[in-house]
Amino acid sequence: MLQKVLFIKLLLVHYATQTPSEITAACDEDVQLKCSSLESGRTDFLSVTWYKLDPSKRGIIRRGKNDEALQSYNFTRPARFGEKYSLLLPRVTPEDSGTYECSINANVGRQNQYDKVILIVNVCASQADLTTVTNVLNTTHHVSLCHNEAEDLPVMWSITGYVAVGLAKILLSLISILVIRAFRIRSSRQRQRCNTSKLFPLVYSAHNTPSRLQVRPLACEVSSNANLPL
Template identity: 50%
Template sequence: MSRKMLFIKLLLLLVHYANQSQAQYLKNCNEDVLLKCPGFPSESSFLSIAWYKVINQDKRGLIRRNKDEVKRYSYNRSIEFGENQGLFLQSVTPEDSGTYECAVHANVGGQNRNDMVNLMVNECLTKAETTTITNVSNTSQATQPCHKQVEGLPIMWSILGYLGVGLGKIILSLICIGVIRVCRSSRRQQQRRW
């Protein structure tokens, strides 16, 4: 008998967590978004509905509707109820990304629901403005802008240039070595004379 009860409890838990669905929304910056409450019942079958933003496992109240009354909690942006009691956010930004909870409190005999909705907002991209710079000179002549095409050097000239630089370094090194030898030999001769 205890196995059957355990199985029934496990089955009820699975049904409960299956009803706790999590919808996903991916939006671009500055788009309007309507977060729908998954499995929202018909208008007449709820006592109240509330939207929360979940921040570090704490719920922060955003907006709540009892049958005829709408209450807005202090929040840093404009929020409204949308179609089917969804949460309508205008011009979302990455700061709006996160988990939202829709809490539906049912009438007597109904079932309360708490559904999670994830919102991910892409980073805002700004277009770089093009700036035109105009140089003005104080000459009396009108000069035409120079439109010369830059040409690359042929490979042979590049190789000859590198060889010339390399040979120049070798010659300078040999000259330095010769000067050092001459200086040493002149010092030795001066030491022998003393």
């Protein structure tokens, strides 16, 4: 029987001294510290009290199980109860860092529970630090834009050069086509004139006596001679 009692006491001590949980928060952030023993829905208690243990134990707030009203202690900052008797600390600062304790006052014949939570709040950035960071980010962004623009210039020059060469080739092709077409039209007109001269071979003399002469226009002779082999 004595062994059973000792075993039960060891279990109660084990559950009453659980390892503290740890929470890290940013400056000006709203923090919720949970009472882990009540997260499972435990109902066999009379009241819940939150304490801060650093540098000495100080009461924050207390509320009974069936009480809507809460009891506030002379704590240095605002605090209130949240869901399942959690502790809500709005806009925390590094001064709020420390160990907090959720003290559960159990019913008669039950073991009281003490859950500890370690809160770590990061250092707040000052306005000067924010201005410096902003300036550094703006400078880095500006340098990056200049670097990107410098890299884009050779690419733009290459594209412009390719487009200019392409347009020049197209223009030369159009000029060549127009010259060849004009030459063909001129040659066709010369051939038409030569054919017309063949239809009227008779030439009249001063006495109106017709005589047959082989007269060809100069352009026809030039055209014919141009086709002779050298």
